Amino acid sequence: MITCVDMKRLVLGLCGLLVLGALALGGAYIWAEQGIRRAVAPPGAPPVEFAVVKGTTGKALGPQLVLRGLISDARLWRWHLRRRGAFAPKAGRHLVSPSMTMSEISAALESPPLPDDVPFVVIEGWRLRDTDEALAAAKLIKPGAYLEAASHPERFTAPFPLPKGTLEGYLYPETYGVIPGEFDVEDLVQRQLNTFAERFYLPRKEALSRAGRSLHDVVVMASMLEREEPLPTQRAVVSGILWKRIDKGFPLGVDATSRYELEEWNDRKAFLKRLRDTSDPWNTRHRKGLPPGPIGSPTVASLEAALEPQANEFWYYLHDAQRRLHPSRNAEEHEALRRKYNVY
Known part of the structure; x- marks a missing residue:
């Protein structure tokens, strides 16, 4: 039987819970309101170029703004948009600063975009x-400026560990809009890193953590696949062969690595000389393991193939004159294919 005293205690308990709930909601509201009014950087932070892709929703911009360091939390961005109401960002490039509040950022993204650029x-x-x-030939830089910028990873930011030495392999190959006369080489490098993160690293972050191989090793392998196999659909097969050779302690035999340091990639005389140099660390006919680093800029297709190789029975492969892939299970089959297709 419930007494009056028990009833009072029950009522007081419920009232206490209601008060605590109200305080929690009030605290969350205050946190959100303060968050959307607070910029992530102090006044005077330099603006960065932020691109709005045609058809992107306001909500979808939140994670991209977080990635670029322009806002602190995508949840706060959604709260801001809910309070703000209608939001119609204009496709194109916009200058936005981390010193801006969310209200200022959303207003900037609704403003006319930067002038039309030219493709590079x-x-x-x-x-x-x-x-x-190519940049020097287009008169966008002085020769060597891009190489110099890409040789200082510490100048740039990314959601993944940046390599030491150079950013070879991490600067995504794509068509980028540039404005002649206003070109900033470090801005291009940062945009390429951002594209690498958006196209490959972030969508496959969990798969990378399960792969048992470092991101850098995956990038090195992908750079070889980009040069070794012209058909993206065949790269997982080649990847399976090359990782197998790595894991079993066999030299890779990827001749493209011996071209990496050549001034001209197709300089055959210099290439054959490098192939004969057994002391060259890039000579994977004689050196076991991966080469010292990536040999170029891989695409998502190559990165995916490096991350998820296709298990197969093959140990060797070659390409005929039409660049068609011919894998083989052992050295005898490989030599027979060499003779058949006159590949040496």
Whole structure:
């Protein structure tokens, strides 16, 4: 039987819970309100270029803004948009600063975008030196400026560990809009790193953690696959062969690695000389294991193949004159294919 005293205690307990709930909601509201009014950087932080892809929703911009260091929390961005109401960001490039509040950022993204730019294409498999030469030929930089920037990973940010030495392999090959006369080489490098993160690293972060191989090793393998196999659909097969050779202690025999340090990639005389140099650390005919680093810029197709190789029975492969892949199970089959397709 419930007494009056018990009833009073029950009522007081319920009232206490209601008060605590109200305080928690009030605290969350205050936290959210303060968060959307607080910029992530003090006044005066330099603006960065932020691109809004056509058709991107306001909600979808939140994680991208967090990745670029422009806001602290995508949940706060959603709360801001809910309170703000209608939001219609304009596709294109916008200058946004981490010193801006969310209200200022959303207003900037609704403003007219930066003037039209011109395309600059970074070709799949290009080395840093190839991109540098193309930028110089387009009169966007002085020769060597891109190489110099990419040789200082500490100047840039990424959601993954940056390598030491150079950013070879991590600067994603894509068509980038640039404005002649306003070109910033470090901005291009940062955009390439951002694209690498958005296209490959972030969507496959969990798979990378389960792979049993470091991100850097995956990038090195992917850079070889980009050069070794012209058909993206065949790269997982080649990846399976090459990882097997790595794991079993066999030399890779990837001749593309011996071209990496050549001034001209297709300089055959210099290439054959490098193949004969058994002391060359890039000579994977004689040296076991992965080469010292990536040999160019891989695409998502190559990165995925390096991350998820196809298990198979093959140990060797070659390409015929039409660049068709012919794998083989042992040295005898491989030599027979060499003779058949006249590949030496």
